[in-house]
Amino acid sequence: MKEQQVKEFLIFVWKEALCCIFPVIIFMTLALSKVITIPYLPRYDLILLVCILAQIGLVWTKLESVDELKVITVFHLIGLGLELYKVHKGSWSYPEEAWTKFGGVPLYSGFMYASVASYVCQAWKRFDLHLLHWPRPWLAFLLSVCIYANFFTHHYAFDFRWVLIAALFVLFYKSKIRFTVTTKAYHMPTMLSFMLVAFFIWLAENISTFLGAWRYPDQEISWRIVHWGKISSWFMLVIISIMIVAELKRIKYPEQVESPNMRKPQSE
Structure with a gap:
């Protein structure tokens, strides 16, 4: 029995590693570009080039499907929009120069959000995920919109973060x-799954800021651990990414997303 449990655990770890291919590529690029420079190619541009080639390679090798690429692209755009606004507001910054930098935001930053969606898509198929008692589509959509909007509006009005988290529970x-x-x-x-993914993204965020991917205001002079409060931000972003994937999966594979409004076959 124990041998089976160990085998099950090792296979779980291996599948998790495969799910993290895109995030790992980004981390490796961040680390290597910290010590390796290419003449006339700024670091942020190099990271963008690697991310694009990695995305092409994942689709070409069929590790990611075209449908999954569409989901990842949507989250890339969502993340890029958030980056442009947050950098403008001074929430964090990208201090290095780059050709592909607009509004103070390098285009590679959107891939960091896309890597979260990539992980969700990979986990969905490798672990044959099924969502049970999933909220009705209109409720999930409304809550996702409110969560994303709060990232923008809390700069001017009340921060509804904890109200939204309570609504999620x-x-x-x-x-x-x-x-x-x-x-x-x-x-x-x-x-629990939302919280676990958010926690590990927070750990990854600490590694990313240490490698100079971006900086928070309190990291300008010297690096320090990212504030624990950021876990709640990633917690809500993870929920948005999973909800996007879930709604698209509901359309194509309705049996994988069980909602209260789904009709169950009556027993004869």
Whole structure:
């Protein structure tokens, strides 16, 4: 029994590693570009070039499908829009020069958000994810819009972050994610999965800022750990990415997303 559990765990770790291919490529590029310079090619432009080639390679090798690329592109644009606004407001900055830098934001930054969507898409197919007791589409859409809008409006009005998080707990209190490593199906509360992914993204954010991917105002003089409060921001962004994927999956594979409004077949 223990041997089977160890085998199951090792396969789980291996699949998780495969799900993280795109994020790992970005981290490796951030690390290597910190110590390796190419004449006449600014670091941010090099990172963008690697991200584009990596995305092409993932689709070409069929590790990502064209449909998944569409989802990733949507989240890339969502992230880029957020970056332009936040940098303008001074929430963080990109201090290095680059050719592909607009409004103080290098275009490669959108790929960091896209890598989150890439992870979600990879995990969906590698672990055969099924969403149980998922909220109705209009509720999920409305909450996603409110979460994304709050990232912009809290600079001028009340920050509804904790109100929205409370609403998420109410909306998802019954929801679970079913996943399969080999043959046995496991269940995890949806909110727990959101929190775990957000925590690991926060860890990745600390590595990214240490490698100079961007800087927060309190990191201008010397690097320091990213504030714990950022976990809540990633928590909500993770939810947006999963909701986008879930709604697209609902259209193509409705059996993978079980909502209260889905009609179950009546027993004869």
